[in-house]
Amino acid sequence: MEKINSSDLCLKHKKNVNFTSNESPVVASILFRRRLIAGDESQFFFKLPFGQITSPYILKHMSKSVKRIYKAVSMAEKILIFGDYDSDGATSVSILYDFFKKIGADVSWFIPDRKKDAYGLSAEIVAGQFRNKDIDLIITVDCGINSVQGVQLAAEYGIDVIITDHHEVPADLPKAFAIINPKQKDCMSQLDHLAGVGLAYYLAMALTYYFRQKGFWDKFLEPDLMEYCDIFAIGTLADLVPVKGDNKNMLNFGYKMIKSVERRAGIQAMIDECGFDIINGNVIDVTSNLVKRFQVAGRVCHANIIVDLLTTEDVFKAAKIAKELNSYYIKWKNEQERIVFDVCEYFKKHPDETIKNTIVLWNKSWHEGVLGKAASFLADKFDKPVVLISNKNVLAKGSARSVKGFNLFQLLADNNCAKYLKEFGGHAMAAGIVCESNNMVKFRNEFEIAVTNEIEKHYVLMHKITDFKFRGRKPCENRSFGLS
Numbered sequence: 001m002e003k004i005n006s007s008d009l010c011l012k013h014k015k016n017v018n019f020t021s022n023e024s025p026v027v028a029s030i031l032f033r034r035r036l037i038a039g040d041e042s043q044f045f046f047k048l049p050f051g052q053i054t055s056p057y058i059l060k061h062m063s064k065s066v067k068r069i070y071k072a073v074s075m076a077e078k079i080l081i082f083g084d085y086d087s088d089g090a091t092s093v094s095i096l097y098d099f100f101k102k103i104g105a106d107v108s109w110f111i112p113d114r115k116k117d118a119y120g121l122s123a124e125i126v127a128g129q130f131r132n133k134d135i136d137l138i139i140t141v142d143c144g145i146n147s148v149q150g151v152q153l154a155a156e157y158g159i160d161v162i163i164t165d166h167h168e169v170p171a172d173l174p175k176a177f178a179i180i181n182p183k184q185k186d187c188m189s190q191l192d193h194l195a196g197v198g199l200a201y202y203l204a205m206a207l208t209y210y211f212r213q214k215g216f217w218d219k220f221l222e223p224d225l226m227e228y229c230d231i232f233a234i235g236t237l238a239d240l241v242p243v244k245g246d247n248k249n250m251l252n253f254g255y256k257m258i259k260s261v262e263r264r265a266g267i268q269a270m271i272d273e274c275g276f277d278i279i280n281g282n283v284i285d286v287t288s289n290l291v292k293r294f295q296v297a298g299r300v301c302h303a304n305i306i307v308d309l310l311t312t313e314d315v316f317k318a319a320k321i322a323k324e325l326n327s328y329y330i331k332w333k334n335e336q337e338r339i340v341f342d343v344c345e346y347f348k349k350h351p352d353e354t355i356k357n358t359i360v361l362w363n364k365s366w367h368e369g370v371l372g373k374a375a376s377f378l379a380d381k382f383d384k385p386v387v388l389i390s391n392k393n394v395l396a397k398g399s400a401r402s403v404k405g406f407n408l409f410q411l412l413a414d415n416n417c418a419k420y421l422k423e424f425g426g427h428a429m430a431a432g433i434v435c436e437s438n439n440m441v442k443f444r445n446e447f448e449i450a451v452t453n454e455i456e457k458h459y460v461l462m463h464k465i466t467d468f469k470f471r472g473r474k475p476c477e478n479r480s481f482g483l484s
């Protein structure tokens with residue numbers, strides 16, 4: 001069994017370090033001027049053994065942010081970490097909350113509820129949760145770039161906001177104290193492949209170095225940044241960002257940590273709970289067992305459970321949380337199978353419907369958080385675009401999944417479909433819709449027309465689809481659909 005010892009790994013890189021311990025301002029400024037930091041330097045500045053990494057200071061507004069955070073920590077200001085409600089957001093919160101707690105900061109965290117709250121740092125959340133709480137500084141992770149009104153209201157309450165986000169940058173930016181987002185046109189970092197958790201990690205990296213410059217670690221123990229690589233790996237794998245560059249380096253290390261015998265309590269508990277063979281497993285097993293369970297948490301319960309699990313050192317507490325999280329996962333998987341089963345039963349009763357080019361179905365009992373996964377399974381199985389809708393409320397919510405050759409977002413936007421939708425958003429392969437219940441039939445007809453027109457435009461695709469229809473592939477007959 002491989003045992004990872006961070007100090008051993010560091011030593012490997014120590015031999016070529018030429019800097020003195022009192023680094024000169026010239027040497028220190030390397031970090032602020034140069035994009036890439038070689039292995040020896042990364043060891044020297046950040047105590048990290050990653051080989052070549054990108055300097056966190058090259059991210060636009062990073063220097064400004066670390067100075068503001070240093071002030072907040074040294075003046076004992078109240079800091080709040082605000083995360084998105086998915087696994088990327090929750091892993092980002094876990095890293096920064098743990099980091100700030102370890103250095104003695106007055107820190108708390110908040111993640112909105114996907115089922116009830118609006119996305120991001122909304123004005124409702126700021127008003128409902130943070131008014132009169134004496135918070136001085138909010139640091140958003142994996143969200144915030146769209147939160148114009150929330151940031152505005154926070155400013156009215158005297159709260160500074162530092163945004164860290166990797167989502168697309170809108171034209172109208174929030175008036176935050178600082179915005180760290182590698183997708184900004186004038187950010188030279190070339191770090192746009194990082195997930196939210198990657199940016200949280202880079203912030204911790206920049207802080208560690210700056211605080212050292214300020215002599216802060218003479219009073220407090222310097223946190224070991226390598227300890228967070230496992231959380232970085234889980235968030236990065238869950239967010240499906242490209243595995244390249246800095247992501248790849250750090251993922252490798254995080255993966256080794258997850259496989260090593262010295263795991264954090266939460267990850268050990270989760271491995272025990274889902275009972276998979278981590279020693280002989282590969283990165284795909286880690287994704288399909290561990291990461292998948294974290295992805296489900298934000299959808300069917302609350303992403304808070306991820307932060308609780310990843311930041312506890314209490315093995316009994318970790319075991320309890322892992323058990324709870326796993327039970328949500330099992331429920332979610334059963335629900336997913338039930339939806340697929342319902343759809344297949346429907347086709348058995350209505351065989352004529354199977355010749356259509358699309359599947360658009362709804363049911364009052366389907367759980368919104370599961371529709372996407374079930375739709376994607378059915379789109380694969382039937383080789384056609386699928387929209388599944390939960391219509392338990394007047395405003396029905398649905399998830400759409402496409403197959404190769406059909407740009408879902410364009411199909412929804414360019415045709416009459418949009419007329420019958422209250423809201424929709426997404427991309428070529430996946431989209432979410434909101435539709436008034438009495439418009440569902442009209443939407444179904446328009447969506448079928450849109451896809452049929454598309455097929456007629458592209459004869460090759462039509463051939464593929466008709467070929468499929470007469471191949472006589474039958475709707476699934478039992479409930480073991482090979483879902484994992």
Ligand SMILES: [Mn+2]
Pocket residue numbers: 088089142166195196239
């Ligand atoms: Mn993300």
